[in-house]
Amino acid sequence: MLIFTDSIIGGDKMKKVISIFMAMSILFIQILTFVGCEEKSKLNKYSNYYFDYFDTATTIIGYEKTQEEFDATCEEIKTLLNEYHRLFTIYNRYEGLNNLVTINDVNDGKHDVVTVDKKIIDMLIFAKEMYQKTNGNVNIAMGSVLKIWHIYRNDGLDDPVNAELPPMDKLEEASKHTNINDLVIDEENNTVFLADPQMTLDVGAIAKGYAVEQIAKHLEEKGVTGYILNVGGNVRTIGMADREKWKVGIENPDTENKEKPFIEYLKIAGESVVTSGSYQRFYVVNGENYHHIIDPETLMPGTKYRSVSVLTNDSGLGDAMSTALFLMDYEDGKKLVEETENVEAMWVMNDGEQIYSDGFKNYTFDYEAEK
């Protein structure tokens, strides 16, 4: 405003020209801001949802020029999700397809080798690697134990008043049939054999992340970029969000805290983030929450943390590591993170304290400051 006053009092032509020039500049800058916003991202952000895979909701977010291009990529993702879901499910049978249900069912009497798709063989080999790596905390041979929890949890959710815990003797009996070495894989002939007829496989801690990773890799090889695959909280980014990094909010495990939905924010481009938390999938018995991540030692839900988030470049590893770290003592977990390449973690302790691995903070940002 000073410039106008100046010109009025002074009446100097030069000053007036300057004042008009400055006013025009302000307008010009404003116009630029408008245009700038329009032109900043030539790509549009699209999203799509699927509900039929891995018993959870799938979100696909992508930057493309047109809806058609986005839809085409989604179709491809959907086809792959469907394929992996049918192979890795432990609940559904499909006509003419040998999947994990087939492997588990052959146990009932016949007791023979099953020929399966190479994708199943690769996933099972990865699962065995993860068993070694996590010191047995991720064990896909725990099907017999997890099945009992699954039944009690579903019954408890259907009828909360009569919700019960599985009896320990039942769990202990089942845990006798959880030896990973009884899973015999023949890579050459693509066959699987369960040497313990009472053993069953449950790939819940691994298959989703593994499948997401395979799909993401496939898309990357085809040159796809600017996407997020989020299968039930198993997040894998592909490239950047248009020209910026993706912003990820890590959920507050204290779901009662309505003021603070997120406890940390990350910026990533190409990495994966997976959280295992006691708040995610649980049922209530006598006022206590019992969640779905079962400790192979105690056969009960893990109680060491509220949640553990894992940041890595491999979603399959992230899925397994988040489960393992959630069940391991902090010292052991920290060591595991340090000796594994490209893995960072954040532990949320039972008192709410957040503990970070050395490199985790390189990815965090202050959301409020950037808003």
Place this chain on the structure above:
Amino acid sequence: MKNNNSQKNQKLRNDIILAVVIVLIATAGLLLFVFNREQGTTVSVKVNGTQIASYPLAENREVPIKTGDNDEHINVLVIKDGKASISEADCPDKICVETRAVSYAGETVVCLPHKLVIEITNQNADGGIDVAV
């Protein structure tokens, strides 16, 4: 001298008019910009991947959303004080009802059995997150 004075007055008036016009245009522009930004935050309702409705997050309302092949299922969307949540639903697991109210762009409330997603979206993409884990 008189003539000079009126000339000066004329000049002064022109200056004032110019100043007022510029300030008005600038203010209008700024207001429009801010208003557009505010409008960017909406609650989008998607059933089985298809958007069926969208509402401004700033307006309080309660909307029953019918889902299922014959509209036989229901979820009640509540938008209140800049937050969106599901207050009631006839789904078996009630996870959507238990999910906390969402307000950040990128946040969602999902009802898996009804294939329903309530999503906070922001057209201007500044602020908000891309995904919650």
